[in-house]
Amino acid sequence: MLDRLRAEAVAARRLPLLEVDAAVQEGAGRVMADAGEVVVDERLRLVLLCAHPRLSREAAAALTLRLVLGVATEDVARLFLVPTATMAARLTRARKRLADARFVVPPPAELAARVDVVADVAYLAFTAGYAPGSGADVLRTDVAAEAVRLVRVLRSVLPDGPWPELDALLALMLLQHARRDARVEDGRLVLLPDQDRSRWHHHEILEALDLLRPLVDARPAPYLLQALVAAEHAVAVSAEATAWDRIVDRYDELLALADSPVVRLNRAVAVAERSGPAAGLAALDGVALRGHRLPAVRAELLARSGRVEEARLAYDAALALCANEAESTHLRTRRGEL
Template sequence: MEPLERVLREEWGRLLALLVAWCRRVDLAEDGLADAFEAAARTWPEAGVPARPAAWLLTAARRRITDALRHEVVAAGKVPLLEVDASVQQHAQRVLAAPPEGEAVTDERLRLVLLCAHPALSREAAAALTLRLVLGVPTEDVARLFLVPTPTMAARLTRARRKLAGARFAVPPPDELAARIDVVADVAYLAFTTGYAPGSGSDVLRADVAGEAVRLVRVLRSVLPPEARTTELDALLALMVLQHARRDARVVDGRLVLLPDQDRRRWHHDEALEALDLLRPLVGAPPAPYLLQALVAAEHAIAPTAAATRWDRVVDRYDELLALRDSPVVRLNRAVALAERDGPEAGLAALAGVALPGHRLPSVRAELLARLERWDEARLAYDTALALCRNEAESAHLRARRGLTRGGRSSASP
């Protein structure tokens, strides 16, 4: 990975949070940081990567923000330039020297997440803005997660930023914090999804992004009063940890490896055991979306082999989930589970009427058709999936699977 790309993934959220705390403007902070990265892309290849890349970017962003503030003041004609410069410098020193008095959390990114979960925003807007600002997820990938066109998502993000103008950058009091837990949980899981199944680029898995989402939930649980912790928050952490425990088995020599074909010796079993311990006291709790998904993941974790998975219980969990929250994604996953329990014909029948943008629906159809030896239909479905896929690793996997149909054979399950 290139140095600038590494810094973008590892430092974007922290740097942006520092800049928002400093200038109290999300729009200025984001524009200034983006300009700093653009300057680095021009400068670093010739001048070399600085010893402290994050500090270089932070300084460059501050300069651009200061220039933007000075231009705004000049346009308004309200105060002398020197007074603006002095005010900005004093504010920067005051904010960056220490977190606000009484702050229970010192993690800047968590404060930024809580800002994005502000009550002024809808839950969807909060999640989208957090993905974009905290983790630097490209707008195109955020749009894919929300199943909308990229221009639509770009407009939503702009409106969300405007609504946060003047909002306080701090951890809210316990009563208000509790009201935001569900929003932050949804944000964290969407962030995890961007790392676990990148929509674009060359990566099979962005373990750093997925790991950051897991860390976000851990930090949130650690700062909440015991009475504010919820079953769903514990279930969410268990779900994410169970999936993240498989990260090293999902990729072999840069190739995507699907769950049935993974070498389970490469799973992080200590993490899986931690997640199962979290789930144990939740068994028997009222059905809830994250809990049901975590119980599905647990079925995979406790099965010694893919063939030993209790698909009957997995289908039952998806049936419960559909009753709570019907969605094309849940129906797609249920169809895969049905195919494993009752055969590919049952899986195809369950897909009838499902509409889902992107390549995952046609890729599952292609696999099921191949298992039924309906080769021409399978190749057509693979072609459809390939035309829609924007992830290079997944495209390579689909091309390989399609290649198997030319000889009239297919061996792997979805």
């Protein structure tokens, strides 16, 4: 009897997902845009369906990452900078809010309102693939590539009109994804300054730059500014030739639009490259960020400053928090070189 009750409880929790699947199958071929395009991509349909107006933007993104794209709850929590237990509770609440929802493919008039949520999902999914928080992989190329594909499909079915942030998001993903083969060597993580740039996928970089050219003078927006930072790395002939001044300026613009610990961490790295490790450490003051990346950056800057004992302690802190095996190996190697 207990087994039967548990099975029924699991079935009740799964019901919204089964209804989504049924709606996808029944709605195959439904027109989704004024121009008459038809969405035949079922993964995009599922993402659009989970971006239900009943859910907040954050809850819809988290639920889609977990249930549609299969990102582990632990990694979803890292993407949202919250504890795993907190994210698990949020996912449960989101599923319950959709338990009696009627899942329908949004009509063209409502499609545009869901674009931002789908863009968030694609961006977070790409991050989960490009820099996985757990496991043995340096990157999960299949997850990152699926995120790129989702954005391409979404752009193909939207009504005619400018979609600058979506173009900027696609450019950002392409610029990052183009470096995938150079980021791994014999299973080891290879950082950007040490990558063999001849192994980058230059046709993807060119496509991204073509997307960005009409947007250079557009109104600043988060994905656009991040894409312009990535473009600076892509066009530099070497790590030494990178225009760090322009990158710091872009991060300053980004902070003005969307201040966050992650942006401040990335800005501190750029400041350190431009003005030295002491300036980078000063830029880290007051930054609070869950996970291993903040102590890892601090450790690197302390090591460059000659503060060896402090660097060891920071590397130990980073290692204690790092769940990705490739990154842990890299951190242990850097600590051993002190």
